[in-house]
Amino acid sequence: MVVTTQNPEEATGVSITTKQPPRILLAKIGLDGHDRGVKVLARSFRDAGIEVIYTGLWQTCESTVHAALQEDVDVIGVSLLSAAHMTVMPELLRYRNELGIDHIPVVLGGIVPDADHPKLKEMGIASVFNPGSSVDVIVKKICELAATRKTADYDSVQDEYNKGNALALSQLLTGVQRGELPDNWKAPTGKAKIVGVTGAPGVGKSSFIGKLAQILCDQGKQVAVIAIDPSSPITGGALLGDRLRMMSTKADSRFFVRSFSSGGGPGGLAPFAREAIDIVNGFGFDYILVETVGAGQADVGIRELTDLTLLLLMPDSGDAVQFSKAGIMEIAGSFVLNKCDLHGADATEAQLLSAVGTDRPIWKVSTIRDEGLEDVAKWLATQ
Amino acid sequence: MSVKPQNKKSNDVTEQGKPFVDAEDRNGFDPAASLGEPGSFPFTRGPHRTMYRDRLWTMRQFAGFGSADDTNKRFKYLLDHGTTGLSTAFDLPTLMGRDSDDPLALGEVGRCGVAISSLADMRRLFDGIQLDKVSTSMTINAPAAILLAFYVCVGEEQDVSSEKLRGTLQNDILKEFHAQNEYVFPPVPSVGLVVDTIEYCTKHMPLWNTVSISGYHIREAGASAAQELAFTLADGMAYTEASMDRGLDVDDFAPRLSFFFDVHNDFFEEIAKLRAARRIWSRVAKDKFHAKNERSWLLRMHCQTAGVTLTEQQPTNNLIRVAYQALAGVLGGTQSLHTNSMDETLALPSERAAKLALRTQQILAHETEVTQTVDPLGGSYFVEKMTDEIEAKAEVIFAEIDSMGGVIKAIDRGYFRRSIAESAQASQKRIDSGEDKIVGVTDFVEEGTSEVDILQISQNTEDEQIASLKELKSSRDKSRHKQALEKLRDGARDGANLMPAIIEAAKADATVGEMMDTMKSVFGAYDGGPEW
Ligand SMILES: Nc1nc2c(ncn2[C@@H]2O[C@H](COP(=O)(O)OP(=O)(O)OP(=O)(O)O)[C@@H](O)[C@H]2O)c(=O)[nH]1
């Protein structure tokens, strides 16, 4: 796919000619909350046709590197305005190399005195950008770095996958996304319970999945998440924002998250969603939670892929009424009324009851307050 | 409707196609209603009648230094040289309500300000300084109530009662949700905590400025001037409403609210913004909140030049930018001003750069004579038109916020973050397309390295802080400590004013991080809202 931006006035003027959009992980490490730069970049990257996975604020070196491995990104971008770069960057590289992903280049943006540039280069930082660096230059550099990525040798990756290597899992997912996997390869049959989580934008799907996964992991289960976000129809770029709701500062090998853009696929699903789920399943997870874009009338494709689908709603959203007319109510195996800390939860519950009856359970939860999720986890175990 | 000559391709300033504004454009302009006299309603021309003729603005330079001991030395040096106002910058872990030994504090302890994790640290910070003799400004938000409690305790230990304490707490959590990201709890309990401090100060600390409602960080994050103005005043209204809901009389607390604005590059727009701010606030206070006391109508402000406009390239150019911005702040009628140091984009200010920043203000105050006439731009066709227009834009934004159900609901919807991010990206695009020029960056570029020295900070503070915390935790009275935190937790559950419980916990040597965690266990932690 050749991506050129349609409106040269609005675009950064750089066109990307790789087959697949480059993928970059953008992270802010430490407590510094200055995110103007990273947000402007994230949006500019998207507009230039790049897939951006943003981890949000307050990350550690460890959590950042783990995210990079699971997302199998082409580049790791770190934004640091706290002047802690000479402490943080060596630590980050150490973790990266320990995890065996030293092939992923790291770039740094922030307030970095000239004197530190050579030191950072020497320790292995691919590029350093300052607040004055132009977006064009940064985009170009990211694309160059992404273009140096080598296609994996899928035979040996499969061996590693069979041995339980998470990096190999991650690389196979890239393979399926890019259509690079050998035709004759099939993932082994898995045992996972596959649960779809769907609902209108912003009802809290990602936050809910993050907390639910934590509970399941604490019970000793292995949990994978496949999060599918819409991509920009114009440029092929995307801002993948689900992951940031699921980040914790400590990395946990029992918890695997992979973000995909829907690529405009039908039913809010990426075209390769089924294969991706099979690959994750074959790896040996106990649960696979699949987050899908929105939940409009047409978005019922998720039912085909999962054993069970949870429909998330929130108080006062009017969804209950709206959805009762649409197919989406039918596909739900259960309803989760999230954000019950907000006003109007009881009324919405009543509305929902009258729309769908009592055959399927309705869970009242507040993700933000950690309330009600244990019950959902218990119920899932019995399904 | 824009008169802003933003459209550089054309010379037209008005809809009529003229390159200037004149009487024709000012039909219906009523000076008596729109301006009044300086020092009288609606205060467009200034909060005081004589302004800088009688009293210059306060030149407040804010700076931070590693440990409590280092800062204490600096404070004493400043006091010996005639300063009476101390300004405290805290390090990032403290700002985020975390102790120096928190894993996320790595590399950041004492770096951008002083590290305060406990009452013991606060005691060292003010060692040998009589708190009834100074006024202290503390730039702190999420854990503001805790730092205020520490200050009260240090005063008590010196036999200075809280009625005599003078100073300012930034304590503006709403802008953290919009822009600066130094929030901890969700919006509702966060505002509750601000109201706790307002209520406490209203009863016990009448000389204390409770909240410095800040547009600065909103603007620096990318908002337009009109957004900065409107969001800040909307926040001010939200605190006022929340305090009145608590049962406080508006005239008892409103005079102790103050505002903090950015002064950016667009010279006349910035002046118009500051003038409009005073006019809007006085009308809101009088008509919406029915304040009777004239002091409740007055918007007092602090201003700071725009850090975000400074460039790393040709850093001495920043001196000139700061000077023009400072002039705009003064022509806009600010009560206090911070001028940025030219080397800020590179590192913390060096002593030389900090001194030049102060000199910039002194030259403005003592040489240019702009202080001799109150509101010299009052009545200018252009400035008055701009003032009206930015006010009108703010009104549109207020209506938008109202239609969402108020500030907190708008936060829940990601309104502020989305608006700010969109403005930030639009301005980046104007720069990338060449429409907006930056001297030394997009135009008039020079090769070569920067010409300024850079301040280096020692790495020892972190280790020392961690060691002293460890010592504190092992030597304090464990049962008193435990009880105090339990009381704080219960208070949070019951919706009590938390100031007394926080003061108790401070005395029991509970740390900032421990108190924040205790409240978090009840309030929950905020994850940044829908828009990112
Ligand atoms: N009050 C409240 N807010 C919540 C709760 N759960 C999530 N949120 C907030 O809802 C917003 C959206 O949460 P997400 O988890 O990103 O929602 P989503 O459904 O995954 O959103 P998209 O992927 O963009 O469709 C965030 O600001 C969350 O903080 C809850 O239980 N209560």
Ligand SMILES: [Mg+2]
């Ligand atoms: Mg999501």
